[in-house]
Amino acid sequence: MLKLPIFMDYHSTTPVDPRVLEAMLPYFTQKFGNAASKNHSFGWEAEEAVNKAREQVAQLISCHPKEVVFTSGATESDNLALKGVASMYREKGNHIITAVTEHKAILDTAKRLEKEGFKVTYLPVKPDGLIDLELLKSSITDQTILISIMMANNEIGVIQPIAEIGQIAKERGILFHTDAAQAVGKIPVNVEAMGIDLMSFSGHKMYGPKGIGGLYVRRKNPRVRLLPMMDGGGHERGMRSGTLNVPMIVGLGEACEISGKEMIQEGLRLTQMRKKLQDHIMGELDEVYLNGHPENRLPQNLNMSFAYVEGESLLMGLKEIALSSGSACTTATLEPSYVLRALGVGSDLAHSSLRFGLGRFTTDEEIEYVGKKVVEAVNRLREMSPLYEMAKEGIDLKSVQWTEH
């Protein structure tokens, strides 16, 4: 049976998998020890749980458990990676390369570093959302100390050529960080094969709890050093002090193990569902545009623009469905999505976009219902849209003298 409302915003967050919750529960009330207590069984028990979780994470991303630094989430990991590397390697150089479609946790951190005297190159992206590797190569200078390119985009789901970027960085002796918050647990990630030196990830994007995440920090070839942002007890190899959040860490570990086991099947299932949704909508509506590369994208992601209707009013018509829009009206800044704008999508179409985020608990019934409702809502709003009417009359909307406001 179809249950409303439907959650189709899995890029924003995910529910905790019941199996994850079950693994966590004993660590709140019975096994509550401090993992840093070395002198009694409560501490040992907690430490053992943390070690197990560290192994579960390491297994998923193919690294050594000691290379996992637990943090509060991907935002903290991004801050620690960029600021930590920038401060530690300042003598070596002052140049960082990233991309315009990165998450704000990268962009705003990069801007702060610029204020502190670093130079940052923000690579543009091609219309499919991918960066140009030749442009990346030519942007490298002898001052470049870090390249930070996200693995999968949170709005349009496109997956960057991470292994190629890793190789370019390696050849030039530059550290490579990737924000993989949307990718870890969804697609196969191997930090060795991909040449990644630092990688941010987050628990609540992969059916783990909120407030926990991690930063992978390479130990060998090369050994990456970071200046910590948090000083204190020297936890996490001195890179992130603070008592370990044991229940959350246990949850993150469990979430990683489940994702690792089910990823391939889940990915295939969700790719099929996404294709069904896309075909349904595109089959019944004209002037619908897919945003982002058609194949190089997360199985979970569908992002489309519906010409002549505005995203926020579209969401209002889909009130039983939790979705996101690139429309300005859904943000505090009144600017349409900077990610879509970076692809060269016009402001009008950026205002008209919807992001569908599919996930572990999405059902075929939901996909069918959402497709049907989207078609209905778009048709209704197009009836109401002066732009649609003008377009149907054959008026070129680009030639109209609009009154900007």
Next chain:
Amino acid sequence: MSYSKKVIDHYNNPRNMGSLDKADKEVGTGVVGAPECGDVMKLQLKISGGIIEDARFKTFGCGSAIASSSLATEWVKGKTLDEAFQIKNTEIVNELSLPPVKIHCSVLAEDAIKAAIADYKKKNDIA
């Protein structure tokens, strides 16, 4: 964005949605806004003997923009041109309980009324 009941009602049951014949001399058409800004309103007034007999709107925009223009068509009907010209965006804001970030929608509705009146006057050589 959580909307007032009135905005939601106008969104679900828009009043006077549609078009009038823009070639008709008795019809004044105002189109304001820009697709790049995320809202465009078209407001049409059918005027007879100085009185607004009928009104229609079509709006591309958020829920507040749709509600503002829907409300405007309700308010202008039966009014003289001068009376319709006096409608202030602040009245729309109050009626619909629009939050500060949505005030521009009400401004657009006021502009649309004025643009439609201006179009009618221009068509009929009324100064």
